[in-house]
Amino acid sequence: MKNIGMRQSLLLGCIADDFTGATDLANNLVRSGMRVMQINGVPSQDLSAPVDAVVIALKSRTTPALEAVDQSLAAYLWLKKQGSRQIYFKYCSTFDSTSQGNIGPVTEALMEAIGADFTIATPAFPDNGRTVFKGHLFAGDTLLSESGMQNHPLTPMTDANLVRVLQAQCQRKVGLVDYKTVMAGATAIEQRFAALREQGVSIAIVDAISNDDLMRLGLALKSLPLLTAGSGVAIGLAQNHGIAPSSQASTLPPPTGLQAIVSGSCSLATNRQVQHFMQTDLPSLAIDPQQLAQGKDVVAQALSWAAPRMAQSPVLIYSTANAQALQGVQNQLGAQAAGEMVEHALASIARGLVQLGVRQLVVAGGETSGACVQALKVAQMQIGSQIDPGVPWCYAHSDASDGAGLHLTLKSGNFGTDDFFTKAFKVLG
Ligand code: ADP
Numbered sequence: 198m199k200n201i202g203m204r205q206s207l208l209l210g211c212i213a214d215d216f217t218g219a220t221d222l223a224n225n226l227v228r229s230g231m232r233v234m235q236i237n238g239v240p241s242q243d244l245s246a247p248v249d250a251v252v253i254a255l256k257s258r259t260t261p262a263l264e265a266v267d268q269s270l271a272a273y274l275w276l277k278k279q280g281s282r283q284i285y286f287k288y289c290s291t292f293d294s295t296s297q298g299n300i301g302p303v304t305e306a307l308m309e310a311i312g313a314d315f316t317i318a319t320p321a322f323p324d325n326g327r328t329v330f331k332g333h334l335f336a337g338d339t340l341l342s343e344s345g346m347q348n349h350p351l352t353p354m355t356d357a358n359l360v361r362v363l364q365a366q367c368q369r370k371v372g373l374v375d376y377k378t379v380m381a382g383a384t385a386i387e388q389r390f391a392a393l394r395e396q397g398v399s400i401a402i403v404d405a406i407s408n409d410d411l412m413r414l415g416l417a418l419k420s421l422p423l424l425t426a427g428s429g430v431a432i433g434l435a436q437n438h439g440i441a442p443s444s445q446a447s448t449l450p451p452p453t454g455l456q457a458i459v460s461g462s463c464s465l466a467t468n469r470q471v472q473h474f475m476q477t478d479l480p481s482l483a484i485d486p487q488q489l490a491q492g493k494d495v496v497a498q499a500l501s502w503a504a505p506r507m508a509q510s511p512v513l514i515y516s517t518a519n520a521q522a523l524q525g526v527q528n529q530l531g532a533q534a535a536g537e538m539v540e541h542a543l544a545s546i547a548r549g550l551v552q553l554g555v556r557q558l559v560v561a562g563g564e565t566s567g568a569c570v571q572a573l574k575v576a577q578m579q580i581g582s583q584i585d586p587g588v589p590w591c592y593a594h595s596d597a598s599d600g601a602g603l604h605l606t607l608k609s610g611n612f613g614t615d616d617f618f619t620k621a622f623k624v625l626g
Pocket residue numbers: 461462463464467486516517518523526527535536537538539540561562563564565566608609610611
């Protein structure tokens with residue numbers, strides 16, 4: 198492996214606090230022209246391909262703060278070993294956290310480890326309706342604290358003032374770079390950073406309400422060793438390295454093999470996508486959680502159903518159900534038990550399909566994707582072009598694919614147009 202050349206080219210090392218957030222960030226970086234690899238969990242091996250940025254996906258958003266810190270530091274150490282020039286701690290664009298953390302403690306631990314005396318914090322992602330003005334976070338047209346996030350089961354956000362929110366999680370002083378400064382451009386932002394430093398501020402919330410703001414901010418971030426943000430700030434970083442958007446960044450090896458879809462999402466968009474696929478007369482098979490609960494070998498049945506059909510066309514295997522049917526199953530089996538059982542079965546099916554020669558696999562559902570990626574022992578994914586916003590094709594290796602590469606797309610529940618399941622394969626070519 199050509200480690201030396203590769204290490205020199207790793208411009209950005211990212212630590213994301215959840216799985217689909219990591220893909221969202223990777224997607225933004227690819228669109229700005231960077232070649233990106235997403236890694237699930239802290240890797241034990243070095244990078245397997247030369248890229249500009251790496252995104253490590255953790256599951257640290259709602260774990261106890263100490264655990265989040267440990268995981269993030271382990272990710273940082275690996276990124277440092279790969280020669281990463283700048284570190285990007287990525288959290289949700291609704292700043293999902295509790296008053297104990299985890300954004301503050303992870304930020305401060307990374308500052309300590311890196312030796313950074315100053316960093317920024319902004320979840321702004323205007324393309325997705327997340328803007329920060331005078332330190333206040335808006336989701337669409339409403340303040341975060343009135344957006345529904347105040348009722349979130351795990352991370353209720355009852356205050357939209359991010360300076361206050363982050364200060365409650367930090368030992369270090371939190372300040373603000375306000376909109377007027379951001380409008381004035383990169384030099385003004387850098388001057389404000391210097392003034393805040395003199396006032397003893399270590400972490401600055403930065404206002405941004407448009408992509409132009411993020412581009413101006415990006416220039417001012419060039420020499421900061423650590424950035425903390427949602428995925429939006431990523432769009433302004435490639436320009437610091439003379440990298441412009443290009444189709445090259447998203448080029449993956451050509452697709453091979455058979456095509457299949459595994460869907461465990463019960464979201465509205467996925468229900469529509471399953472309906473749409475069935476209307477095309479392509480083969481589809483429903484997985485019945487009741488049969489799983491009765492101990493039937495649903496996995497083996499699904500694989501022997503799929504084997505002859507996949508030679509002709511893509512197949513869909515789904516547990517996707519509408520709200521009423523889902524409720525019925527959950528009442529009988531328990532929501533968590535049913536969910537885990539179905540995830541486990543779909544993950545075994547995904548692995549079996551790849552063993553049967555599937556090399557283009559669509560997985561629908563966030564948790565379902567996590568289970569499938571684990572079952573396939575996919576450690577690293579190269580990020581390609583997007584099929585729909587937030588859903589790129591990826592290229593990975595699995596021990597189930599007999600040494601061959603595997604094209605994989607992981608669609609979170611409510612993403613994608615109704616024809617996503619057929620469109621995905623057409624986009625791949
Ligand atoms: P989404 O991204 O739409 O939230 P997820 O995969 O994250 O999708 O979550 C869907 C959950 O519902 C998973 O735990 C899955 O196993 C479970 N599930 C899927 N189909 C059924 C079903 N028919 N009955 C019960 N649970 C189901």
